Amino acid sequence: MVQHFQWKPLFKQANLPGWRISFYFKGTHYDGIYHKNGQVEWGTAIPPGDEEEHLLSQIHELMLFHVYE
Structure with a gap:
C-alpha cells in the first residue's frame, strides 16, 4: 500500500503537465x-519488476483523485 503520497507540479505554471x-x-x-x-x-x-505494475496502478488512481478531480 502506498503511504505518505505527495505530489506537486513540475513547473510554477500549473497548467503545464x-x-x-x-x-x-x-x-x-x-x-x-x-x-x-x-x-x-x-x-x-526503482520498484522490483514484479511489483511495479501494481504500484503504477495505485499511483495512477491517486493522481486521478488528486489532480484530475
Missing part, C-alpha cells in the same frame, strides 16, 4: 516524475 511525486511503499521511499500519459520516471529507487 508533469508532477513530481514521492511516497513510501513497503518501507522504501520512492520518488519520480509522473507524466500526463501516466508514465513514471523513477528517481533514486
